[in-house]
Amino acid sequence: MSTRPRRDARDFWLFVGPLLLGLIVFSYVPIGWSLYLSFFDARNTVTPEVFVGVGNYTAMLTNEAFLSSLVTFSAFAVAIVPLTYVAALALALAVDRVKFAKAFFRSVFFLPFACSYVVAALIWKTSLFSGVNYGLVNSVLGAFGIDPVAWTGTADPPLYWIVLITARLWLQLGFYMLLFIAALQRIPDRLYEAAWLDGAKPGWQVFRYITLPQLRGTSVAVLLLLLINAFQAFDEFYNILGDARGYPPYGRPPLVYLYYTALGSGGQDLGRGSAGAVILSVLIAVVTLVQGKVLGFGKGRDR
Amino acid sequence: MSRAGAVLRWAALVVAAALFLLPFYLLIRNGLATREEITSPQWTFLPAELHWENVSALFAGTEVPFARSLLNSAVVAVLQTAGELLLCSAAGYGLARIPYRHSGKALGVVVATLLVPTSVTFVPSFVLVSSLGWLSDLRGLVVPGLFSALNTVLFRQFFLDFPGELEDAGRIDGLGRWGVFRRIVLPNSTGFLAAIAAITFIGSWNSFLWPLVIAQDSSSWTVQVALSGLLTAQNPQLNLLFAAAAISILPIVLLFVGLQRYLVRGVTETGVNG
Numbered sequence: 390m391s392t393r394p395r396r397d398a399r400d401f402w403l404f405v406g407p408l409l410l411g412l413i414v415f416s417y418v419p420i421g422w423s424l425y426l427s428f429f430d431a432r433n434t435v436t437p438e439v440f441v442g443v444g445n446y447t448a449m450l451t452n453e454a455f456l457s458s459l460v461t462f463s464a465f466a467v468a469i470v471p472l473t474y475v476a477a478l479a480l481a482l483a484v485d486r487v488k489f490a491k492a493f494f495r496s497v498f499f500l501p502f503a504c505s506y507v508v509a510a511l512i513w514k515t516s517l518f519s520g521v522n523y524g525l526v527n528s529v530l531g532a533f534g535i536d537p538v539a540w541t542g543t544a545d546p547p548l549y550w551i552v553l554i555t556a557r558l559w560l561q562l563g564f565y566m567l568l569f570i571a572a573l574q575r576i577p578d579r580l581y582e583a584a585w586l587d588g589a590k591p592g593w594q595v596f597r598y599i600t601l602p603q604l605r606g607t608s609v610a611v612l613l614l615l616l617i618n619a620f621q622a623f624d625e626f627y628n629i630l631g632d633a634r635g636y637p638p639y640g641r642p643p644l645v646y647l648y649y650t651a652l653g654s655g656g657q658d659l660g661r662g663s664a665g666a667v668i669l670s671v672l673i674a675v676v677t678l679v680q681g682k683v684l685g686f687g688k689g690r691d692r
Numbered sequence: 693m694s695r696a697g698a699v700l701r702w703a704a705l706v707v708a709a710a711l712f713l714l715p716f717y718l719l720i721r722n723g724l725a726t727r728e729e730i731t732s733p734q735w736t737f738l739p740a741e742l743h744w745e746n747v748s749a750l751f752a753g754t755e756v757p758f759a760r761s762l763l764n765s766a767v768v769a770v771l772q773t774a775g776e777l778l779l780c781s782a783a784g785y786g787l788a789r790i791p792y793r794h795s796g797k798a799l800g801v802v803v804a805t806l807l808v809p810t811s812v813t814f815v816p817s818f819v820l821v822s823s824l825g826w827l828s829d830l831r832g833l834v835v836p837g838l839f840s841a842l843n844t845v846l847f848r849q850f851f852l853d854f855p856g857e858l859e860d861a862g863r864i865d866g867l868g869r870w871g872v873f874r875r876i877v878l879p880n881s882t883g884f885l886a887a888i889a890a891i892t893f894i895g896s897w898n899s900f901l902w903p904l905v906i907a908q909d910s911s912s913w914t915v916q917v918a919l920s921g922l923l924t925a926q927n928p929q930l931n932l933l934f935a936a937a938a939i940s941i942l943p944i945v946l947l948f949v950g951l952q953r954y955l956v957r958g959v960t961e962t963g964v965n966g
Contacts, residue, residue, distance in 0.1 A: 397792050400869045404786025405798055408779045411839035415817065416805045423816030435819045480708070483701050496952065497709045500716070502959075503944040505898035507916045508937045509715065511923050515930055516718045521731070525718065528735040559715065564959055571960040614963065621811045624900040633926045644811060644901070651815040652905060662815040674807040 420670070423663040431660035445664035455665060458646035465642060466619045468554050473615055474608075477562055481569030482596075495570070499563035506624035509556050514541060514629045518552045541629055544639045549630065553640065556625050561618070565611050572607035576600065613680045620673055623648070643669050719941075722934035730930045746935035757910055758936055761918035764907075766943075768833045768914060769896040775838045776892050777885060784847025785873055788854075799848070805841040811901055818905050828909035837896065843888055846961060850884050851877070887958035890951045894944055915940045 429437035520539035527537040623644040651662025725739035750758045826832030862872040903914040
């Protein structure tokens with residue numbers, strides 16, 4: 390009998406050990422190293438010698454470009470999160486109810502999930518919202534006698550947001566629509582029957598008092614996912630706004646700013662880059678934990 | 693629901709679907725046109741003839757190692773998917789089934805990493821990988837992404853619900869723990885494995901930030917980095933750029949069509965728990 394716990398321990402490490410080791414090396418070590426580097430002057434070196442205390446942190450938190458990247462993220466989140474939420478839910482309700490060609494609609498709306506953010510950036514930047522007269526949107530406007538609009542190059546009014554937001558909306562809408570469709574299908578029919586017996590009007594009343602409350606878990610999960618994904622925005626910003634001349638002074642989300650700070654051509658400031666990474670990590674962990682407190686971890690399921 | 697309402701909803705869906713397909717239309721139209729046709733101020737719905745030579749020009753072109761980048765992406769996505777499935781399914785099974793004192797602590801170590809998305813820590817990860825000497829190297833592209841905490845947690849959830857009778861039968865037949873896992877548990881979990889595999893493969897093929905940071909040498913570029921290089925260059929050759937982009941999404945669209953059932957399952961499993 391005494392060999393059993395020992396065999397269990399051996400088996401446990403055989404099954405779980407490799408993954409734990411990898412997580413420690415590739416998640417915990419970088420974060421620890423990052424903390425270490427963030428207290429040093431680490432320009433173009435990973436073995437720094439000059440200790441600067443919280444200097445990198447105060448530099449980052451008083452750095453206008455870093456702070457403006459957080460403002461950029463906030464503006465982006467304020468637009469993309471509610472827009473995607475409402476559109477995904479509306480699409481899910483419509484596709485879930487449609488009788489004819491249901492599978493076709495579901496596939497079409499989900500298809501952009503197969504497309505990379507880089508490819509979408511390319512289509513949006515050089516064809517759909519291209520600033521020259523042969524871009525699709527400008528061609529349509531031209532048919533009405535309107536001059537070509539420089540979509541990505543206009544910061545005042547911030548027309549570039551239209552390009553960035555429509556691109557991400559197209560890319561991620563289908564994914565969230567699927568989450569809502571799955572959740573809608575889990576709502577028991579008897580609830581709708583009960584509502585009907587109670588004389589609730591089909592349409593708005595049923596949606597307001599049955600459907601929406603039943604979707605609460607999925608809604609919270611979707612909102613959190615949307616927020617975290619918006620926070621990590623990089624691919625489409627880098628490819629739509631950046632070019633051979635570099636990156637414009639506007640529309641810089643946190644990761645784009647970090648990329649240019651830590652790995653840009655102007656020299657690698659790994660100390661400040663690390664401090665920035667730590668600040669962002671703390672911010673995102675706080676958001677996740679707050680959500681966890683409100684809802685419990687990984688319990689985004691509707692029960 | 694009134695008939696008029698149903699018709700209206702259907703019409704709205706048709707319009708939305710057309711808008712959703714529009715970018716794919718642009719991709720194909722521009723990929724098979726000449727440069728002049730794309731930049732003509734007179735909009736044409738389709739090129740006068742289909743210029744398949746755009747595709748051959750890409751593979752003959754020496755400026756950007758496009759064929760090489762496709763191969764790199766394929767190798768990275770296959771290795772990452774296979775490795776991640778093996779590592780995360782084994783770990784998830786161990787955490788779900790093996791009675792061990794420190795199992796709870798180990799799960800804590802895994803779950804804690806879910807708090808900080810990997811993309812946010814790309815700077816320190818870059819520092820680590822460069823000090824390992826893995827820059828512009830397949831190892832740097834594949835290995836750091838193999839250890840997915842999310843997939844491990846999902847596998848654990850899945851195996852907690854796995855019927856124990858099957859495993860008992862295997863043990864009576866004299867199989868050890870690894871034997872039970874390999875011969876009984878995995879073969880009876882193919883649907884879930886396919887779902888996780890489809891999501892992982894697409895994520896790996898489409899990822900951009902990490903390869904951009906790691907693949908500094910053009911011989912190690914993935915297809916996304918190559919496309920980005922073409923796109924952000926001075927005065928890109930639009931027809932070739934679009935042909936390249938169309939080719940790059942082809943494998944994923946085929947996978948999408950073939951495995952849509954698993955993909956949908958993967959999205960609903962990972963999304964709601966993500």
